[in-house]
Amino acid sequence: MPDILILDQISKQFDQTSVINHLSFEVEEGEIFGLLGPNGAGKTTLVNIITGLLDASAGAVTLFGNYAPGDAYARANIGLASQSLALYEDLTAIENLQFFGRMQGLTGGNLDAAVKQALAGVGLTDKADQRVKHFSGGMKRRLNLAVAILHQPKLLILDEPTVGVDPQSRNAIMESILHLRDQGHTIIYTTHYMEEVEKLCDRVAIMDKGQLIALDSVNGLLQAHGDNYHIRYSQDNQIHNTETDNPLATIRELLESEQPADISSLSVQSPTLEQVFLNLTGHQLRDG
Numbered sequence: 001m002p003d004i005l006i007l008d009q010i011s012k013q014f015d016q017t018s019v020i021n022h023l024s025f026e027v028e029e030g031e032i033f034g035l036l037g038p039n040g041a042g043k044t045t046l047v048n049i050i051t052g053l054l055d056a057s058a059g060a061v062t063l064f065g066n067y068a069p070g071d072a073y074a075r076a077n078i079g080l081a082s083q084s085l086a087l088y089e090d091l092t093a094i095e096n097l098q099f100f101g102r103m104q105g106l107t108g109g110n111l112d113a114a115v116k117q118a119l120a121g122v123g124l125t126d127k128a129d130q131r132v133k134h135f136s137g138g139m140k141r142r143l144n145l146a147v148a149i150l151h152q153p154k155l156l157i158l159d160e161p162t163v164g165v166d167p168q169s170r171n172a173i174m175e176s177i178l179h180l181r182d183q184g185h186t187i188i189y190t191t192h193y194m195e196e197v198e199k200l201c202d203r204v205a206i207m208d209k210g211q212l213i214a215l216d217s218v219n220g221l222l223q224a225h226g227d228n229y230h231i232r233y234s235q236d237n238q239i240h241n242t243e244t245d246n247p248l249a250t251i252r253e254l255l256e257s258e259q260p261a262d263i264s265s266l267s268v269q270s271p272t273l274e275q276v277f278l279n280l281t282g283h284q285l286r287d288g
């Protein structure tokens with residue numbers, strides 16, 4: 001797959017403080033690329049550099065093979081759902097979408113079709129005529145996503161799209177994202193929720209303090225940096241714990257060698273991205 005985005009040795013300082021340090025990676029066409037890191041890791045700063053809202057202090061960003069952030073072609077083909085909501089509270093959902101659609105150059109029947117599709121895509125069709133100020137946090141997040149997808153961008157950047165949302169909106173957002181990937185959009189997804197990354201992302205970059213500390217598929221990260229599987233079973237009213245890198249083989253052995261009828265319960269705990277992060281950095285991904 002061709003690269004949609006190439007970051008080459010990006011650094012960013014605010015005053016004298018270094019926030020991003022020599023960061024390089026590529027995002028391939030059609031993937032959901034997770035950018036995982038704790039608060040203050042530099043995720044939003046990086047997103048702002050990719051979209052041209054901020055200039056890098058050093059390094060190069062190449063978009064769509066041949067463009068820099070800020071070029072008209074790059075701007076027209078990126079959709080950003082920013083971490084801080086960008087919506088007009090006094091307008092209805094549909095009025096917000098019509099406004100932002102016009103800003104993106106959509107008019108007439110194209111605008112109407114895009115608004116309708118975006119509303120349906122985030123499950124807000126029946127809320128189209130409600131003012132945003134009456135929306136829940138989750139509904140606002142969904143509308144924020146709808147604004148970002150109105151012009152069918154090749155590259156969609158979602159900066160913490162599920163922060164502060166109810167479980168129903170979280171599921172709606174995750175489903176919309178998978179659907180968008182199936183339609184061929186490339187998605188960069190920043191979060192500090194590893195469960196979302198485990199469910200959604202084809203590849204994951206783990207950032208900490210402005211540096212890239214690992215980049216791989218979720219399985220690749222778990223295999224390279226995760227702990228063993230933990231198997232816990234009770235037998236003859238006693239709890240047993242065992243560690244293995246091959247849970248199926250261990251369970252088979254257990255069932256064949258012992259008296260399996262005595263085993264009353266068995267559970268397997270898989271390695272997690274949280275552990276991967278802890279193993280790589282020495283501190284927790286979640287700080288609260």
Ligand SMILES: Nc1ncnc2c1ncn2[C@@H]1O[C@H](COP(=O)(O)OP(=O)(O)OP(=O)(O)O)[C@@H](O)[C@H]1O
Nearest residue numbers: 014019037038039040041042043044045046083192
């Ligand atoms: N305009 C700015 N001026 C000075 N420092 C800034 C500015 N913007 C961000 N920072 C600092 O840069 C660091 C990275 O911030 P950034 O918002 O990129 O992190 P993040 O990974 O998006 O965090 P979060 O998960 O909280 O959204 C933080 O220490 C932040 O205080």
Ligand SMILES: [Mg+2]
Nearest residue numbers: 043044045083
């Ligand atoms: Mg952020």
